[in-house]
Amino acid sequence: MPATVTLKKGKEQSVRRFHPWVFSGAVGSVRGNPTEGDVAEVYASDGTFLATGHWAPGSIAVRIFSFEKTNPDRDFFRKRLAEAMQYRVRAGIAGRLDTSVWRLVHGEGDGLPGLVVDIYGNVAVMQAHTAGFWHIREMIAGLLPEVTGGLVTAVYDKSEGTLPFMAKLNPSNGYLVGGNGEAGTVVTENGFKFRVDWEKGQKTGFFIDQRDSRSLLARYSNGRRVLNMFGYTGGFSVYAMSNAALVHTVDSSAAATALADENVKLNFGDDLRHRSFATDAFSFLSGMEREYDLIILDPPAFAKHQTALNQALQGYRRLNALAIQKMRPGGLLFTYSCSQVVSRDDFRRSVFVAAANTGRNVRILYQTGQPADHPVNIYHPESEYLKGLVLYIE
Ligand code: SAH
Numbered sequence: 001m002p003a004t005v006t007l008k009k010g011k012e013q014s015v016r017r018f019h020p021w022v023f024s025g026a027v028g029s030v031r032g033n034p035t036e037g038d039v040a041e042v043y044a045s046d047g048t049f050l051a052t053g054h055w056a057p058g059s060i061a062v063r064i065f066s067f068e069k070t071n072p073d074r075d076f077f078r079k080r081l082a083e084a085m086q087y088r089v090r091a092g093i094a095g096r097l098d099t100s101v102w103r104l105v106h107g108e109g110d111g112l113p114g115l116v117v118d119i120y121g122n123v124a125v126m127q128a129h130t131a132g133f134w135h136i137r138e139m140i141a142g143l144l145p146e147v148t149g150g151l152v153t154a155v156y157d158k159s160e161g162t163l164p165f166m167a168k169l170n171p172s173n174g175y176l177v178g179g180n181g182e183a184g185t186v187v188t189e190n191g192f193k194f195r196v197d198w199e200k201g202q203k204t205g206f207f208i209d210q211r212d213s214r215s216l217l218a219r220y221s222n223g224r225r226v227l228n229m230f231g232y233t234g235g236f237s238v239y240a241m242s243n244a245a246l247v248h249t250v251d252s253s254a255a256a257t258a259l260a261d262e263n264v265k266l267n268f269g270d271d272l273r274h275r276s277f278a279t280d281a282f283s284f285l286s287g288m289e290r291e292y293d294l295i296i297l298d299p300p301a302f303a304k305h306q307t308a309l310n311q312a313l314q315g316y317r318r319l320n321a322l323a324i325q326k327m328r329p330g331g332l333l334f335t336y337s338c339s340q341v342v343s344r345d346d347f348r349r350s351v352f353v354a355a356a357n358t359g360r361n362v363r364i365l366y367q368t369g370q371p372a373d374h375p376v377n378i379y380h381p382e383s384e385y386l387k388g389l390v391l392y393i394e
Contacts, residue, residue: 003032003040003055005062012044015051015064018379020113022053022062030055036167037131039072054114054132058164063113063130074139081140081147084110084117091372094119094148101187101196102373103208104148108383109375116162117144118204120187120196124152125204126176128159131167141176154178156198173199186266190215192238193266195259207235209386210298212371213334214239216390220294220332221247227292229281229323230299234260236334237274238267244294246273254278285322293331295323301339309341313350316342321354324362327393332365340385347387361394 007015011026022042034040040055040062052072053064070076084105088094093102104124105117114130117140124144128134141155155177163169184197189211198205214236221240228236231249237260240247249260257276264274277284281299297319303312320335327333337347344367355362368388370376376384 001032002052003030003034003038004043005030005040005055006043006047007045007050009045012048012050015042015067018067020053020064020108020111020377020380021060022051022064024059024061027061030061036164037133037135039132041069054130056130056132056164056167058166063132065112074143077136077140078143078147080110080112081105081143084112085147085149087375088373093371093373094151098191099189099211101189101194101206101208102211104144104373106374106383108377108380111377115140116204118198118206118208119148119152120198120205121182121185122151122153123179123182123185123198124148124155125198126155126157126159127162127204128157128171129162129164131163131169134159134163134169134171138176145177152177154180154182158198158204189235190239192242194233194235194238194263195266196233197259202232207232207298209338209370209374210235210336213336213368213388216366216368217294217296217334218242220390224294224332225292225328226294226296228296228298229285230297231260231276232256232298234263234276236296236298237276238263240294241268241271241274244273246275248292249274249276250279250281250284251276252278252280282319282322285319285326288326290326290328292326293328295327295331295333297323297333297335298338299336302337303339303341306341309346312339312342313346316347316350317354317357319354320351321357324355324360324391324393325358327360329394331393333391333393334388335391336386336388338386340382342387344384344387348389351389351391355391355393363392363394364389365392366390 008028034055042051051064052066053062115133116127144152196205218239222243226240226244226247257278302315
């Protein structure tokens, strides 16, 4: 018998609208004494069944994976994973010859809150963000070769940094299926090559979510002097190198700039148009003259929690003001926020205030979001975390 969670009177509305989170404040009573990650059924105060999900003791009490009464066994998850695969085939992402890196499972966006699976060639890198998925990681990993039609031959679990600390699960990263020194493999994205180390790299090794923005960049970098701020492994830099006059990559981590150099070399050999700088973005921008006419700002999330929102907005304002101020006339700014708690409106306002403060005339070319393999669940607006603006600075 799964545990049961009965909501307070009147608190069932959001679940009826298919929002996948039950907040602890909405919970009236819990029966069955669940421990973190156990399956729980959610009921309205009048006893009507609402949903099935994973229970946790935090501010989100249940993460829902089904709005039907269900037995969440191997067949259930096989079907969900197969649906995620089918969606990516239909969206033109899986099965392309020029792109071997993409996301197979994007949490709430795929009806699997707490699970992320990224594909790097034949390797799947999996992250459990909840105890619920961590407990069934072997089952999920075992299903990945099958649901991808044999594409996946190894599965690396990288949940050490993503599981809730308080759950005391003592995870350790490692292969659950196959795995013989594949890390450091070269993958392709739109025909460009990247060396990815999912064992040591940030997130699952590569910022897959900027694929569409990198393509857009390549349409505008022709002949320009490009500055790629927060460049990490040089994703934007490699695309810009296809046609730019020069490309400079800045990241505070020397390991990141070394990888950026390597990735540029992998695609373009020793090309003097590229240089990288391992230094702080803010001081680099403050110290430079008007040297560039295309600047990319793709910083890490400035706010991880609601409490840090104001500080984050200030950070975006300061950063964007510096870049706009230092832009050559006729330049383009590609600017992003990946903080989930910063809304699209908040981000737009910060950037527009920054622009206004510099007194420069600014137009919007594009407002961008996440690529199709990071789908936004329309019932869960929180899953829209990546916001971008492309601005023309006169
Ligand atoms: N644009 C990248 C992803 C950026 S991730 C891509 O497309 O792959 C954010 C990067 O910012 C990280 O590599 C981190 O090392 C770097 N970073 C964080 N704080 C920084 C700072 N103050 N100055 C420069 N780089 C910073």
